[in-house]
Structure formats: structure tokens, C-alpha cells
Amino acid sequence: METETGGSTVLVEDRGTTRLITLNRPAKRNAIDLTLRVELADALEAAMSAESVRVVVLTGAGKAFCSGGDISTMDRQSPEKTVIRAQAAQRVIRAIWGGPKPVLAAVEGFAFGAGVSLAMACDRVVASGEAVLSTAFTGVGLAGDMGIFHSLPTRVGPAVARQLMLMPKRLSGAEALRLGMVDEMVPVGTALKRALADADQIATVPPLALREMKWIWGRGVVAPMDLLDLEVEAQARLFDTEDFAEGVEAFAVKREPVFRGR
Structure with a gap:
């Protein structure tokens, strides 16, 4: 371990040429509130511009990757206010897709709604056998964001993606692997270890x-x-x-x- 810094909702740690970014709201299963989305975007943008970093690994603290948007912070509001909130979330995905470095997701536990969008936006997804993935947006009357209308069809095909979004279901790590949402399934508790090892391998690429x-x-x-x-x-x-x-x-x-x- 070379350096470590921490914000209230995002932890950043450099392990060699890999930057580990951890969503850090374990009591909320790393649900995304406005503060987290801003700090996560800041952390990703910093990683993309850091000369010493070649690969980014994204994970969640505690027993979940990310349970989605923090519903406790959501109220009915005008479109003008919602645009600001939604653009802050999209800034995270712009950093992942627009940055020059690969991003790997290490998924343990829940990846629901915006959490599954975040994982699907990454270049590689490693999940444990007890991971649970679901689009889940329609449960609160939403359609989906954070790039899921591109990332999910790209991974599983347009027809399957539509079914997963029209009729959300909870998918095990094995089911997600079969569909292509997950690139590799590993034993419980080892997703981060495997993702970091994969990052070391990818770091050898020019x-x-x-x-x-x-x-x-x-x-x-x-x-x-x-x-x-x-x-x-x-x-x-x-x-x-x-x-x-x-x-x-x-x-x-x-x-x-x-x-x-x-």
C-alpha cells in the first residue's frame, strides 16, 4: 500500500499502479446520495488524470457493492432540480467511459438500480457467487440512468436487456455470468482480490x-x-x-x- 486518503463517502487507495476506489456508506449498503456521486466523480476524474495510475478498481465497503440510489434522499421535485441531480450521476459514468484507463468492478452482495448501472459501466465485472444484481428502477417509478440504456444492451443484447428492465428480477452471480452481465464469478469474499489481480495483469498492457x-x-x-x-x-x-x-x-x-x- 503506498497512499491512502478518505472522504466521508468514498475511500481512495493506491496499490502499485492500481487505484482502488471504495464506496463507503456500508450502513446504507453504499446507496448513492448526492454527496457520494460528487465524491465518486471527483475520485474517478482524479484517477484518470494521475500519471502513476494505470487501472482503476471500484468496489463497495461492507457487504454490498451498491444498493442503488438513496431513496431516503428522494422527493418529488421539479424537472429543473432533477436535472442537476441526474447530471451529477451521469458525471460518474462520463468519467468511466471518457477516461483513458480501464475500470474494473468488484461486486459482493447487492448491485441494484444505479448500483447495477455503475457495475455495467465498467470495463470488467468480477462478482462473487452470492452477488445479487437487479435493474430495480421501476420499483420506485423510474426508468433508469447512469448509462444503463447503453451498457446493459451492450452486455446482454437489446432483447434481453428490455426484459430485464421491463420485468426486473434478482439475478444471482451465476445467472448474471450466464447472461453476460458479469465477466467472472469467484467465491464469496474474493471479488476484490481477483479484481486487483486482474488489474495487475491489465497494467502490463501499454x-x-x-x-x-x-x-x-x-x-x-x-x-x-x-x-x-x-x-x-x-x-x-x-x-x-x-x-x-x-x-x-x-x-x-x-x-x-x-x-x-x-
Whole structure:
């Protein structure tokens, strides 16, 4: 462990080149109130701009990943006030999708509503066998936010995503794995350990290549022919980097490359 700082609702810790961000409202099962969404967005944006960080791992304190929006802080209000609240939540997803570094979710316990949206927005989801995932938005008369209308169909397909949102059900880790909502299922209590190990592996990938992957993925669903143009742009940037030259040289002399993000 190298550094550790803590806010009231979000904890931030650097483990080598991995930044661990922990939702820290365990008594509320890490439900998202306005303070948490602002602090989480701040933490993610800081991680994305930190030169020492290559991968981000997102998890929850206590026995839950995130139980969704904090309903105790929700009241009927005007659209003008709601826009401010909703944009604060979307800022979290913009940081994940728009940032240059992969984000992994380590899910134990509940991931409901905005919590499942948050997990689905990540580049990799590791969940324990006792994790429980559900869209859950309609239970309080809402449709869904935090990117779920893109992330869920991308993972499970449009038809399945519609059914999961029209008729929400509680999915076990095994069911979520089968549908594609989860990338790997691990024993109870080990999701974070596995996600951190995965982060170490991903950190060996050239950081500039990771940046270009995130840039292409962040363009969303585009026509296949347009996607070819995006790949050309990314390759053109990467071919003119020290990391690319290092990779070619290391391959030629049969040694492990050392990528420095330059």
C-alpha cells in the first residue's frame, strides 16, 4: 500500500499502479446520495488524470457493492432540480467511459438500480457467487440512468436487456455470468482480490494502447465502416510513440518490453 486518503463517502487507495476506489456508506449498503456521486466523480476524474495510475478498481465497503440510489434522499421535485441531480450521476459514468484507463468492478452482495448501472459501466465485472444484481428502477417509478440504456444492451443484447428492465428480477452471480452481465464469478469474499489481480495483469498492457481502446469504446455504437476509420486514427497515433518502438525492439531481441506511456 503506498497512499491512502478518505472522504466521508468514498475511500481512495493506491496499490502499485492500481487505484482502488471504495464506496463507503456500508450502513446504507453504499446507496448513492448526492454527496457520494460528487465524491465518486471527483475520485474517478482524479484517477484518470494521475500519471502513476494505470487501472482503476471500484468496489463497495461492507457487504454490498451498491444498493442503488438513496431513496431516503428522494422527493418529488421539479424537472429543473432533477436535472442537476441526474447530471451529477451521469458525471460518474462520463468519467468511466471518457477516461483513458480501464475500470474494473468488484461486486459482493447487492448491485441494484444505479448500483447495477455503475457495475455495467465498467470495463470488467468480477462478482462473487452470492452477488445479487437487479435493474430495480421501476420499483420506485423510474426508468433508469447512469448509462444503463447503453451498457446493459451492450452486455446482454437489446432483447434481453428490455426484459430485464421491463420485468426486473434478482439475478444471482451465476445467472448474471450466464447472461453476460458479469465477466467472472469467484467465491464469496474474493471479488476484490481477483479484481486487483486482474488489474495487475491489465497494467502490463501499454498505457497508450489502453487509452486508444477506451477512446474507441467511448464512441459507442457506430457503423462498421466508421469504426474502421476510428481504428486508423488510433493506430496512427500509436505508431508514433516510444512504447511502440520499445515493443518492436523487445520483440526483435526476445525480451520483455517496458512500456512507459510515451
